[in-house]
Amino acid sequence: MTLQSRNASPLYKAEAEWVKNVHSTRQKLAGICAQCLNRTVRVQTIDGHTFEGVVIGHDHTYLHIASRDTRFWGPASSAAITTLVLFELLVITLLI
Template sequence: MPTGSVRNQGQLYYADNHWCDQVKKTRQKLAGICGQCLNRKVRVQTIDGHTYEGVVVGHDNTYLHLANTDARFFGPAAITTLVLFELLVITLLI
């Protein structure tokens, strides 16, 4: 349902307008940062405490795509897709 729509009696959840605006700003900021990290190795920590390492192979306004850099894998790299607004820390690895 679009932000600002009239609430329906059957709705179970209705996002707060302030929260929606904040998520959109955060997504936009993170998409820009992810663009700067394209083809670079990063470590990402989510707000739930999960940590991932990989090479940024793509992103859009919703997702970050990391290619797994684990040496145990042979053949095509496994791709991990993370939701931008769930990210807590992105660290560039050298």
């Protein structure tokens, strides 16, 4: 470790309130995702991207959906796994 790296200051440090909100939101979304397991959903991200598919898995960071969306995988794919970051989700809609 060099002298310079020991005295380095962070370029960014998340505010404590933001960190608390992210943890709370991730926990809430993980619970919602668990209720949607093996069900068809439409998900919109905070950036305005929309995905539809069947929820096949989740953890406290990611949502995994099996999608027939060929925008990213091409027409040859029958089902692709799309992984979305929980704190980037804006809306999850259960499709009947």
